[in-house]
Every structure is written in structure tokens, then in C-alpha cells.
Amino acid sequence: MTDFFTDAHDRLRTQVAGFAAAEVAPRIDHMERTGDVDTGLARLIAAQGWIGATIPREHAGMGAGHVAKTVIIEELSRVSAAAGAIAQASQLGVAKLLHFGTAEQKQEWLPRITGGSLLPTIAVTEHGSGSHVLGMKSTGEQTGRNTWRLTGRKAWIGNSHLGGPHGVVVRTGPGTRGLTAFLVEGDRPGLHIPPHPTMLGLHGFAFGELHLDGVLIPDANRIGEVGEGLxxxxxxxxxxxxxxxxxxxxxxxxxxxxxxxxxxxxxxxxxxxxxxxxxxxxxxxxxxxxxxxxxxxxxxxxxxxxxxxxxxxxxxxxxxxxxxxxxxxxxxxxxxxxxxxxxxxxxxxxxxxxxxxxxxxxxxxxxxxxxxxxxxxxxxxxxxxxxFPTPVTSGPYHPARTRPAGAAVPA
Ligand SMILES: Cc1cc2nc3c(=O)[nH]c(=O)nc-3n(C[C@H](O)[C@H](O)[C@H](O)COP(=O)(O)OP(=O)(O)OC[C@H]3O[C@@H](n4cnc5c(N)ncnc54)[C@H](O)[C@@H]3O)c2cc1C
Missing domain, CATH: 1.20.140.10 (Butyryl-CoA Dehydrogenase, subunit A, domain 3)
Structure with missing residues (x-):
């Protein structure tokens, strides 16, 4: 296992474990008893900068990569899987910006995500489609050269109740090249978030619905090309x-x-x-x-x-x-x-x-x-x-900077 970790990974593990013991563990009882979405915990996790684990340093991220991200999620989940789920869902929401965002979109959104003020999502699933992504019914229609109207309902969206921006994928045309992705800010008129249902587990984590009732979105919020939503x-x-x-x-x-x-x-x-x-x-x-x-x-x-x-x-x-x-x-x-x-x-x-x-x-x-x-x-x-190869090539998390052979790995 030592091959996977640098000293920086070990320090991160200790830091996250300490945070989980001090900040997450005391909340579990309340989250379990009420089943309420713990927005305070989500904000606290985001404030650590951990949602930016894979965001490059040029965009104010940790530039630490997937091993570091795994360490963060594992250590949170060891104490509370709901806390780990909160961290994973918004890191998942980062991916679309890293892979498909324009330079302007990266500049605008990524530093705010790393700074902890935004918890992005990716919203693909609908009640009527699930594994059959192409079966989605939500639509995006162009209402002018620079505006789209989004309509439909997304279901079981990780961090649905935390304000976004939501990365919503909708149908804009026929076939496999007929889906397109958009960023929808949490305060856009026409976006409604119904109350969160009580779920079997992961109490404290939101994975609820987004209702898009004719939400108007500028073309500047489109992620990737038209037809690249899949x-x-x-x-x-x-x-x-x-x-x-x-x-x-x-x-x-x-x-x-x-x-x-x-x-x-x-x-x-x-x-x-x-x-x-x-x-x-x-x-x-x-x-x-x-x-x-x-x-x-x-x-x-x-x-x-x-x-x-x-x-x-x-x-x-x-x-x-x-x-x-x-x-x-x-x-x-x-x-x-x-x-x-x-x-x-x-x-x-x-x-x-x-x-x-x-x-x-x-x-x-x-x-x-x-x-x-x-x-x-x-x-x-x-x-x-x-x-989309995104190797970690420099800095303290770079795999070449591993600890000396034989050094201990924290439990
Ligand atoms: C905790 C949690 C977090 C989530 N977060 C997000 C999120 O952030 N964003 C988002 O968009 N969605 C999210 N989802 C939704 C998730 O992506 C869907 O649940 C998933 O795509 C499966 O769809 P479904 O639940 O409708 O099941 P279905 O697709 O309806 O599947 C039902 C059953 O049919 C089986 N089945 C389906 N297709 C086939 C096939 N081709 N061959 C054989 N068997 C098949 C399945 O294995 C399953 O057993 C989340 C769900 C959960 C529970």
C-alpha cells in the first residue's frame, strides 16, 4: 500500500480523521434521529477546501488528485457514510467543469468551489430513465440565440438541497448526440427543490429531486458542445x-x-x-x-x-x-x-x-x-x-515523492 501514498497523503488522512472525529461524529445522532439534510455539515466539509481535491492549483484547487480524494472520502465515511457521500457528490459535480468547461467557466466556478462557497452537483437521473440515461425526458429548447429553457424533473441528485450550481443534462435533440449539459444556479427562477424524502440510509445527505419548470439559462452556462451531454x-x-x-x-x-x-x-x-x-x-x-x-x-x-x-x-x-x-x-x-x-x-x-x-x-x-x-x-x-487523462504531475501529492521505504503508514 505504501506505493500509493506520499507523506502529504498521510498528513491529509490524519487531518480528515481528526475533522471527522471532532466535527462529524457529534452530529450523527441528530442526523439519524431526524433524517434531515445537514446543510451545516456540508458547508463545513466544503470550507475545508476538500471539494477541490482534484481541481488544479491554477484554479485555486488542491491539485491533489484521486488518491487524495479517496483518502478524504474514506476517512469521512469511516465515521459517517453520509458525510463521505456529501464530499463525493460535489467532487463528482466538479468533473464536468474539469473535462468540458471553457477557460472562462473554469475561471468563474472552480475557485468558488474550492473556496467552499459552492457545492456543485451532476443531475442526470430521472424517475423514468435511471440506468437508461438516453431515456431521459427533461428537455432544453433554444428560445433565442443565447438562451435555453429547461423543463423536467431530476431524481436522486447527490447534494440536491445545497444550492448548486447543478450540472443538469437534458434532451435537446434526437438520439445519442441529443443530450446537452447546463449549469443551473440554485437561485434561478423556475428551479424548485421539493422537500427531501426520508430515505433508508445516508441520513443527513441530500439525494432528492430538482424540478425545472421552464428555467431560462444563458448559453454561456452550457457545458460542452450541444449534443455532448451523454x-x-x-x-x-x-x-x-x-x-x-x-x-x-x-x-x-x-x-x-x-x-x-x-x-x-x-x-x-x-x-x-x-x-x-x-x-x-x-x-x-x-x-x-x-x-x-x-x-x-x-x-x-x-x-x-x-x-x-x-x-x-x-x-x-x-x-x-x-x-x-x-x-x-x-x-x-x-x-x-x-x-x-x-x-x-x-x-x-x-x-x-x-x-x-x-x-x-x-x-x-x-x-x-x-x-x-x-x-x-x-x-x-x-x-x-x-x-481525459489528468495525472498529478507535481507538488506534495505527486506519487514520485513517496516516503522512504519502510516508513510507517498511519492506521
Ligand atoms: C445515494 C445515491 C446518490 C445518487 N446520486 C446521483 C447524482 O448525483 N446524480 C444523478 O444523476 N443520479 C444520482 N443517483 C441516481 C443513480 O444514478 C441511479 O439510481 C442509477 O442510475 C440507477 O437508476 P435507477 O435507480 O432508476 O435503477 P434502474 O435503472 O431502474 O434499475 C433497476 C434494476 O434494473 C437493473 N437494470 C437496469 N438496467 C439493466 C440492464 N441493461 N440489464 C440488466 N439489468 C438492468 C438494475 O441493475 C437494477 O437492479 C443517485 C442514487 C443514489 C441511491
Whole structure:
């Protein structure tokens, strides 16, 4: 694992873990009990500058790359998957600007995102389309040379209730080249955000609806060319959504191991701790094994992005593998807790509900496996990671500046 991390990554990990313990942990009880969107926590996370992890320094970002981003999301998610989800959703919202934004758009938006005053989103999904992105019904029609009118409803949009700017993809013409992306500021007339529904898990994180009722948008807010919306959606989902959700899953797996091992060491049965029972040890061993594999898979994929290597299959496999591993480990953890795990407020019960929320976004299992099968069986698609290689080439996060061999990695 040391190959993936520089000293700067280690310092970042310590910093985020400290923040999570001091600022996130005390909020969990309230978020769990009320299910309310925690806008204060989102603002606090944004104020750290972490949404700018992959934003280049010339745009006031951290210029730290995907490994650093994974460290941030993992450490937040280890304490609260909702906090990790908040961080990942707006970093996902950054992708479209990095890949498709004009020089003026980057100049205007990226420093404000890094500064923490804006939490961008990417809004693709609708109730009637989901995995079938091209089935979307929201429309954008040109009302003059420089204005578009956007109409439709987006669903399950990460950080929906935090003001944007929202990166909305709508249909502007027929076929696969008939989608276009626009930036919609949170205060645009005609944009309505209905109350957030209570979800199964990730309490505190917003993933609700955006209603576009004839929102007028200047052409200057168009991201990419007319007809490039599918590319905007896919590149965001594949290059950011997949590694980001992988990182949330990794944090959940670590938390499941931590809470379950504490439980089996404390809980006494048959004159000794539960940890003495061979079947319990075997199940804890399985959880630890999934943690080791998930960590390797997650950081290998993120490091490949930072090195500018083509790695789409690694990203798909990481999302598929770690979210499955998280589901298995939280189920094992819950069963090992017995009835005690079912009490409201128990961390393992929260982790169980949170892990279930990672299955659908950035491609369901079926979608990841379908794409992986295409690698073997065809049809073969060009890799998004080859089209948008963004290696970290300088600064303290540059992989060449690794710690001396043998130096310790923080736990
Ligand atoms: C926590 C969370 C955060 C999210 N964040 C965002 C966001 O920021 N932006 C955004 O735009 N969206 C977001 N989404 C929405 C997410 O992208 C969708 O949930 C996802 O695209 C799947 O769509 P769906 O849920 O409608 O499921 P569906 O597409 O309806 O799938 C239902 C079932 O059918 C299966 N299925 C679908 N297609 C196929 C196929 N071709 N072959 C075989 N089986 C198939 C699926 O695997 C699944 O089991 C988020 C969702 C969640 C839960």
C-alpha cells in the first residue's frame, strides 16, 4: 500500500480523521434521529477546501488528485457514510467543469468551489430513465440565440438541497448526440427543490429531486458542445462517481470491522469473549480479508487515474467489488451483533442501511458487469480514462515523492 501514498497523503488522512472525529461524529445522532439534510455539515466539509481535491492549483484547487480524494472520502465515511457521500457528490459535480468547461467557466466556478462557497452537483437521473440515461425526458429548447429553457424533473441528485450550481443534462435533440449539459444556479427562477424524502440510509445527505419548470439559462452556462451531454454524464459517472462510491464503501467496510471487532472482544458468552469462538473468528477474518482487497482495489484504481493510465475496468471493478464487499461485511457484522445490533442508534445498524444506498449510483451491479463483459466479448468502447487523462504531475501529492521505504503508514 505504501506505493500509493506520499507523506502529504498521510498528513491529509490524519487531518480528515481528526475533522471527522471532532466535527462529524457529534452530529450523527441528530442526523439519524431526524433524517434531515445537514446543510451545516456540508458547508463545513466544503470550507475545508476538500471539494477541490482534484481541481488544479491554477484554479485555486488542491491539485491533489484521486488518491487524495479517496483518502478524504474514506476517512469521512469511516465515521459517517453520509458525510463521505456529501464530499463525493460535489467532487463528482466538479468533473464536468474539469473535462468540458471553457477557460472562462473554469475561471468563474472552480475557485468558488474550492473556496467552499459552492457545492456543485451532476443531475442526470430521472424517475423514468435511471440506468437508461438516453431515456431521459427533461428537455432544453433554444428560445433565442443565447438562451435555453429547461423543463423536467431530476431524481436522486447527490447534494440536491445545497444550492448548486447543478450540472443538469437534458434532451435537446434526437438520439445519442441529443443530450446537452447546463449549469443551473440554485437561485434561478423556475428551479424548485421539493422537500427531501426520508430515505433508508445516508441520513443527513441530500439525494432528492430538482424540478425545472421552464428555467431560462444563458448559453454561456452550457457545458460542452450541444449534443455532448451523454459524454458529460458518462465521464462524470465513470471517472468520478465510481471511485467516489468505492471510497464511501471502503469507509463503511473499515467501520464495520472496527465496530464488530470491538463488540466481539467486549461481549461475553460461555465464560469468555465472543471473539474466542472459532466461527466468529472465521467471520471476522472474512471481513478483514474483504477490507484488504477493497483497499487495494480502491487505491489501485485511484492511483491509476493519478498516473494518467487507462483504467476504466479498474474503476468498474472497484465500484462493483467494494460495494458488494460492504454489503457482505455489514450483514456479517449485524449478524455477529445478534439482537444488540438491531437497537436504534447502533452503528452497525446504520452501516447496514448506508451500504444499501451505494448499490444504485454510478451504475448498478448489472451495469458494471455488463460493461466489464463488453471488455471481453465486445463491443469495445474507447476508455474515458484515456480520453481525459489528468495525472498529478507535481507538488506534495505527486506519487514520485513517496516516503522512504519502510516508513510507517498511519492506521
Ligand atoms: C445515494 C445515491 C446518490 C445518487 N446520486 C446521483 C447524482 O448525483 N446524480 C444523478 O444523476 N443520479 C444520482 N443517483 C441516481 C443513480 O444514478 C441511479 O439510481 C442509477 O442510475 C440507477 O437508476 P435507477 O435507480 O432508476 O435503477 P434502474 O435503472 O431502474 O434499475 C433497476 C434494476 O434494473 C437493473 N437494470 C437496469 N438496467 C439493466 C440492464 N441493461 N440489464 C440488466 N439489468 C438492468 C438494475 O441493475 C437494477 O437492479 C443517485 C442514487 C443514489 C441511491
Amino acid at each position: 459524454d458529460v454524464a458518462y465521464s462524470s459517472s465513470i471517472l468520478y462517481g465510481r471511485p467516489n462510491l468505492t471510497a464511501v464503501a471502503l469507509g463503511i467496510i473499515r467501520a464495520a470491522v472496527d465496530h464488530t471487532s470491538t463488540h466481539v472482544l467486549d461481549r461475553r458468552r460461555y465464560d469468555g469473549p465472543l471473539a474466542d469462538l472459532p466461527t466468529i473468528r472465521e467471520r471476522i477474518g472474512g471481513m478483514e480479508g474483504r477490507l484488504v482487497t477493497s483497499r487495494l482495489t480502491a487505491y489501485h484504481a485511484a492511483a491509476s487515474l493519478d498516473r494518467g493510465l487507462p483504467c476504466d475496468p479498474d474503476l468498474m471493478n472497484a465500484k462493483h467489488g467494494t460495494t458488494n464487499a460492504a454489503m457482505t461485511s455489514v450483514r456479517e457484522g449485524l449478524e455477529i451483533h445478534g439482537a444488540a445490533g438491531l437497537v436504534a442508534g447502533q452503528p452497525i445498524a446504520r452501516l447496514y442501511r448506508d451500504a444499501a444506498c451505494l448499490r444504485a449510483p454510478a451504475g448498478t451491479d448489472a451495469v458494471q458487469l455488463h460493461r466489464l463483459a463488453s471488455r471481453t466479448l465486445g463491443p469495445h468502447h474507447p476508455e474515458w480514462s484515456a480520453r
